[in-house]
Amino acid sequence: MVADTSPGIDERATWARIALVLLFAALVSRLVYLQILQHRLYLEAADENRIRALVRPAPRGIIRDREGRIVAENRAIYAVEATLGMTSNRADTLAELIAVSAGVDREFLRRRLQEAVVQDPNPLGRRLPRPVRIVGDAKLPLVALVEEHATKLPEIDVRIKAKRYYRYGSLAGHAIGYLGEIRRDELHLPWAVGRYGPGELVGRSGAERRYEMLLRGRDGVRVVEVDSHGREVRLLPNEEHRDPVPGMDVFLTLDLDLQLLADSLLADRAGAIVALNPRDGDVLVLVSKPDYDLNLFGRGEISSSDWATIRDDPKTPMLHRAIAGLYPPASTWKLVMSALAFESGIIDRSTEFPAACTGGYQFGRRFFRCWFWGGHGQTDPLEAFERSCDVFYYQLVQRFQLDPLMSGARDLGFASKTGIDIPGEKSGELPSTEWYDEHFGPKGWSRGILLNLSIGQGEILVTPLQIASFFGAVAAGGELAMPHLLKRAASADNRGVEKVPTISTRRLDLAQETLAILEEALLRAVEGRKGTGEKAAVPGIEVGGKTGTAENPHGETHAWFVGVAPIGAPEIVAACIVEEGGHGGATAAPIVGRILRQYFEKS
Incomplete structure (x- = not known):
C-alpha cells in the first residue's frame, strides 16, 4: 500500500508543531516573568507567610x-x-x-x-x-x-x-x-x-x-x-x-501631699488651685475641678458611654481651669492697679482722694457700690488695699487712660501665656479702646467702664496661674520665673539623668521701692487688724495675700484668694478660685491657709 502524503496532512503537522513551540514559549515566558521579573514580589509574599x-x-x-x-x-x-x-x-x-x-x-x-x-x-x-x-x-x-x-x-x-x-x-x-x-x-x-x-x-x-x-x-x-x-x-x-x-x-515638680490636700479642700466644687515656688517656678499644686478618672483612658481608648458622660457634662470637666479657665480677677487686680499707680508716681503712701468711702461712689448718673456698704471712710493706699476699699480704686483709675493702663498690665505679664510646659494654656484677655469701639460703637461706652476695670470686673480675664505668677514675682523681688512641671527625667536605673533645662526668668519693670510697698500691702491684707484675708494666716509665718469676689452673671459670685509666704523670703504662692463660692475671704482664703500651713509643717 502506498503511504498518504497529501498536502493536508503535512499542513496539520506543521500547525501542531507551531502550536507546541508557542505553548513552550509561553511557558518559558511565564517562568521568566515569575522567576525573574516578579521574583522580588513573590519572595516578599513568601517572607510574609x-x-x-x-x-x-x-x-x-x-x-x-x-x-x-x-x-x-x-x-x-x-x-x-x-x-x-x-x-x-x-x-x-x-x-x-x-x-x-x-x-x-x-x-x-x-x-x-x-x-x-x-x-x-x-x-x-x-x-x-x-x-x-x-x-x-x-x-x-x-x-x-x-x-x-x-x-x-x-x-x-x-x-x-x-x-x-x-x-x-x-x-x-x-x-x-x-x-x-x-x-x-x-x-x-x-x-x-x-x-x-x-x-x-x-x-x-x-x-x-x-x-x-x-x-x-x-x-x-x-x-x-x-x-x-x-x-x-x-x-x-x-x-x-x-x-x-x-x-x-x-x-x-508636684508635691503629692499638697496635691492631695488641695484636691480634698476643693472637693466637689468647681474651681482651681495653683501653688508654686516663686523663686524657681516649680509648680507644687495644680488642681482643676470638676475632673475625670484618668484610668478611663488607661488602655488608650474610652468607652462611648464614658466619653459621652464627660463630653456632655455642663461643668466641662475636660477644661483645665488652672491654666485655661478665664475669670474676672476681682479685687486681686488691685495689686496690679497699685503697682502701676505707685510706679508711675500717680500716688504715694500718703495719698488720699477727695471722696471718702460711704459705701459707694457717684460717677455721673451711676452710683458704684463698694463691697462694704457700711463704708470705709477716708483711706490711704495701704489701708485701702488692706480693707479692699472699692471707692479708693474708683477714684484712682480716673487718673489713667484706658490703653496705657492695659499696656502696663501687659508689661506685668497679663494677656500672655506664662509658658508652663504643658499644652492648653490660655493667655487671658485685656480690653482696649478699639475693642470697646468694635463691640459697643465709639459712642456706646464711656469712661465709667474704667471703674469696673479698676476692681477686676468687666472685660479683664485672667487664669489662676497668671495671677499666682504675678503675685509670686512681686514677692520675689520682681523676678518672674516661668512656671514648669518637669523637675527632672532619669533612666529607670538612674543612669544618664537628664536635668530640666534652665528656667527662664524676666524682671518686672518695677522699682524696688514700689515692690517694698506692695509687699507691705500684701502683708497687711492678711496680718492687718482689718485685713480681708485674715483666714489665710499661719501662726509663726508672715503671710501676704489678697481676697477677691468676682461678679458672675450666671449665679453666685466667684471666690478668689492669692497668698504668698513668707513675706520677705517667699517659698510658696498659692491661688484659689471657687466658682459660685461667695466671698473670697470666707471661702477661698481658708483653703489657701490650709495649704500654706501644711507646706510649712512639712518643710
Whole structure:
C-alpha cells in the first residue's frame, strides 16, 4: 500500500508543531516573568507567610512626683493583635469571627484589621508584617477563643501588653494627662515614622503629651520564622535584632501631699488651685475641678458611654481651669492697679482722694457700690488695699487712660501665656479702646467702664496661674520665673539623668521701692487688724495675700484668694478660685491657709 502524503496532512503537522513551540514559549515566558521579573514580589509574599518582625514594645517611663512617689505606671493586660501580610484578604472574615466574642463592633474590627494589612516599615526598616492591636485589655472569653482556635486564626495572637495605670485616679489629672491611640494621619509625621504603628498609644494631654519623647523609649524587634499556623519556629540568626530601650522616668515638680490636700479642700466644687515656688517656678499644686478618672483612658481608648458622660457634662470637666479657665480677677487686680499707680508716681503712701468711702461712689448718673456698704471712710493706699476699699480704686483709675493702663498690665505679664510646659494654656484677655469701639460703637461706652476695670470686673480675664505668677514675682523681688512641671527625667536605673533645662526668668519693670510697698500691702491684707484675708494666716509665718469676689452673671459670685509666704523670703504662692463660692475671704482664703500651713509643717 502506498503511504498518504497529501498536502493536508503535512499542513496539520506543521500547525501542531507551531502550536507546541508557542505553548513552550509561553511557558518559558511565564517562568521568566515569575522567576525573574516578579521574583522580588513573590519572595516578599513568601517572607510574609514565614517571617515576622515581632515588635518588643519599650516599657513607658513612670511618672513620679517631686519626691519620687509614683503617680502613673504600667500594668499588664492581654491584648489581641493581628499580623496580616500586604496580600491578605482575611480582614472581613476575621472581623466576623471575633466580633461577637470581643464585644466589639464588627465594622470597627474590620477597619482595624484593614489597618493591619497596610504595612509601614517596622523599627528595622524592613517591610515585614507588623502586629497591630485590635483589642486592648481583652477579656478572658476572647483570649480563650483565640487560643482555642489558634490553628484557624494564624494571623491573630494574644500577647501580654502594658496599659497605663494612674494610682490616684483623677488626682492631678489635667496636669498628668492621658494616652490615646495614634491617628492614621499622624503615622506619617516626622516624629512618628519608624517609631509608631497603627493602634499604638501616644500622650494626648498634660505631661504625658509634653514629655512623650522622654516617656516613650525605643521599641525593640525580633525577626522570627513561623509555621503555617503562625506559631514561632525559630529566631532567624542572620537578621538584625534590637532590644527595647525603656522610656525615662519623669519626675514632676508636684508635691503629692499638697496635691492631695488641695484636691480634698476643693472637693466637689468647681474651681482651681495653683501653688508654686516663686523663686524657681516649680509648680507644687495644680488642681482643676470638676475632673475625670484618668484610668478611663488607661488602655488608650474610652468607652462611648464614658466619653459621652464627660463630653456632655455642663461643668466641662475636660477644661483645665488652672491654666485655661478665664475669670474676672476681682479685687486681686488691685495689686496690679497699685503697682502701676505707685510706679508711675500717680500716688504715694500718703495719698488720699477727695471722696471718702460711704459705701459707694457717684460717677455721673451711676452710683458704684463698694463691697462694704457700711463704708470705709477716708483711706490711704495701704489701708485701702488692706480693707479692699472699692471707692479708693474708683477714684484712682480716673487718673489713667484706658490703653496705657492695659499696656502696663501687659508689661506685668497679663494677656500672655506664662509658658508652663504643658499644652492648653490660655493667655487671658485685656480690653482696649478699639475693642470697646468694635463691640459697643465709639459712642456706646464711656469712661465709667474704667471703674469696673479698676476692681477686676468687666472685660479683664485672667487664669489662676497668671495671677499666682504675678503675685509670686512681686514677692520675689520682681523676678518672674516661668512656671514648669518637669523637675527632672532619669533612666529607670538612674543612669544618664537628664536635668530640666534652665528656667527662664524676666524682671518686672518695677522699682524696688514700689515692690517694698506692695509687699507691705500684701502683708497687711492678711496680718492687718482689718485685713480681708485674715483666714489665710499661719501662726509663726508672715503671710501676704489678697481676697477677691468676682461678679458672675450666671449665679453666685466667684471666690478668689492669692497668698504668698513668707513675706520677705517667699517659698510658696498659692491661688484659689471657687466658682459660685461667695466671698473670697470666707471661702477661698481658708483653703489657701490650709495649704500654706501644711507646706510649712512639712518643710
